Amino acid sequence: MRQKHRIQRALTEAWLDLPYAKELEVIDDLLTSQPTIGELAAQDLIGGDPETGRPGMTGEEAIRALVLKQANQWSYSELWFQLHDSQTSRAFMGYGISDRVPSRSALAENIKKLRAETLESISRVVLDMAEKAGVEKGRKVRIDTTAVESNIHHPFESDQLWDVVRVLTRSMKQAKELTADELTITFADRTRRAKRRYRGAWNAKTKAKRREQYRDLLKVAREVMGAARRVAILLEDFSPKTAGASAKAARIRGEILRVLALADTLCDTTQRRVINDELVASTEKVISIFEDHTDVIRKDRRETIYGHKICLTGGASSLILDCRVLEGNPADSSLAVDAVRRQEEVYGRLPRQVALDGGFASKINLAEIKGLGVQDVAFSKRRGLEISDMTKSTWVYRRLRDFRAGIEGCISFLKRCFGLDRCSWRSFASFKAYVQASVLSFNLLVLARHLLT
Template sequence: MLRVAGVQDPWWEVLPEQARQMPSELARIDAYLDDERFIAPWRAVFAERLGRPSIPVETLLRLLYLKHRYQLGYETLCREVADSLSWRRFCRIPLTSPVPHPTTLIKLVRRSGVQTAEQLNAALLGKLAEDKLLRCRKLRIDTTVIEADIDHPTDADLLEHGVRKLGRLVRRIKAAGAARRTSFRDRSRSAGRRLKEISRTLRRRTGQALGEIDRLTGEIATVARATLRDVAAVERNALRALGKRPSGRLAHLVGELAETAAGTRRLLEQTALRLAGIRTIPDRLVSLADPDARPIRKGKPQHPTQFGYTALVAEDERGFVVDHKVQRGNPPDAPQLVPSVERVTTLTGRPPGTVVADRGFGFAANDQALTELGVQRIGLQRAGRPGKARREYERSRPFRRMRNWRVGIEARISHLKRGFGFRRTRLRRLTGAQTWAGLGVFAYNLQRMTTLSR
């Protein structure tokens, strides 16, 4: 059930004035969040009258800001809020009330989803525009990688993970009362033993060791195939039991078993291709825990291949992130430019006067589309070898000024990665990455607002 505000705590008035004061940043944000537009997105998440009362929305909003502002885990966040008078007052938690449990926050974030994060960002940007803090006369755009919360994947490691997860799910299904008499052999130890042999073999660093690794990987694949044969019988009988005795928990376990089995089959296909000498595999699966993550190559020497999602970031001249979009894989940059500018135009009611981006966006079609939108100054360096007239234009002083200003987006992305969680998403799948990035942008724009409104 939706609960917008908590109870008023009279004990705050008993404390001395110095104990009741909040840091200036938190005081500004506390006042800024006192707006109905930040409550409205949560009304679709909670029922108005049914169910157990939720955490007050005003408390949840402020807890999420602190989490993404200071890069805290849920347990650390709750512990720090409980220990700090100023943070407790900022989150509007009475002195006599406990801080919400970390698992409660985790469930609420997952339940809120992408749409709530998008609506919160839209509400914040709209309020910033009304307060004349957001002008968006200039726009610089770039893309970056948000890494998934996974280890560096290898075929053997992924298959061993699949065998272990299938065995764990079968045990839970049998404990729930389904497919109890169906025979199943847990081969987790067998796969794990071969994975350890691969680890020992890698230390030799010889050509012979590579052949040994391929042999052991093939053996793990054989173990995975045998496990899948047993899983098929368990899944079939569990579905039969589910039809006789419906159970939400059992249905969830059977669905997860089917999804994991499908992912393991896909891993077997990838492994067979790799052992056959085919190294380039399109749309490669790199994780069973986060199946939406993809390998991404951005040409960085220190990180030749990253595993996660691609995020587009658009920043205005005052440092606000006015548009962002997280996508699966590594889509080309150029087609994302015009839709981003259109979204910003819808937000502000007018097109930005200047739009700059790097060579990945630099195509004549984008120049023409931006001109039709009403953009007056376009600073897109052309990809490839431009003609003589274009080279002279790119050497002109106005274009060089736009090009030099564009470089600042790299610093902004670095700031988001170091300070607001853009380096690695802690939520899984594409929807989780979009939610994580959206909440990070929300926290960043709030913090930026306090800097500009001093």
């Protein structure tokens, strides 16, 4: 039976007299003082009958393991090693001298089960603790956006066509092996030819030679796609003798159909852009066949990021009060009012003062935010707005403008130390969970440092 939290702590070693250990000790006290955190996490971990089976990791254990992983940017293998080797990490997890550490796969499985919505709810609990401790009241906030990369390579068409060929060929080989006794699956292995054409496109000296390589690469990709469609039809009628084989066949067929849907679009846009020399909008392009949720984020002609834009609201204590993962690349000016309104969900009231980046500035946004009851609204770039319309004095405007710059430091800290520069988890749901996990770990560390001082 899985428990929500440990009923009795095991005999653990003493905390070390080091700054990092002291911070973890404060975070340990915070998590222990709030059983709600373990209960929220346990709802995502429990599957099937909760009264049967092995105990497994508790909800609180999963959250603690997640915080350790994100705060130190460890892989699952490194996390597993540290839980064996580090006295401080074991003390934080509450493991006794003779307690067994969960395996690497168990750590990964339980951490990945935590949903973004659950982690956001836990962050709200942490903010409630910060309010009760007098660290953050939510009366003065700063809002900005940034972009988080997906874990993909640069989306060149040649790379993606090569990905299509090798992934579909791999799936067809798996199907052939699975159905060897009952079906006859035949197809040509075109991976070597596709790889030569993909490399040829990279190394071509002229546009005409590159186009020639692309033509053959498209021909190979379409041939492999045709073979994959025939395999998918055969798998649809396949009736294996065991439930395990049936589930595996369904998984292989689902992967083939998923890739084929993206490959059709990819071949079409490549034909139009490379062969026919047409302009293709970024919204029509396939950015990745692995992370197909990825958006193209263009940042003021400076750089292009392939991932998702996130909107962050920070408080005077440097805690992140709200975080949203957005779809597409909406203009900052379309996010301002909603970001302010969401503070009412967090604190039950709106902030008294709001500082925003210049990209949020517009007369409509100023009027709507003021209409909500916010006293002072400062955009870092005025863009034709009068200071007297935004704040009650020039001194207040300058103070809020300088205060807004602090969110840049928070974003930098999140990216450098909590992995918010690039998400290494797969799927859009996991992307959102990864972002919320980074924010939760950040908030716990910032709150711990406030309480230590």
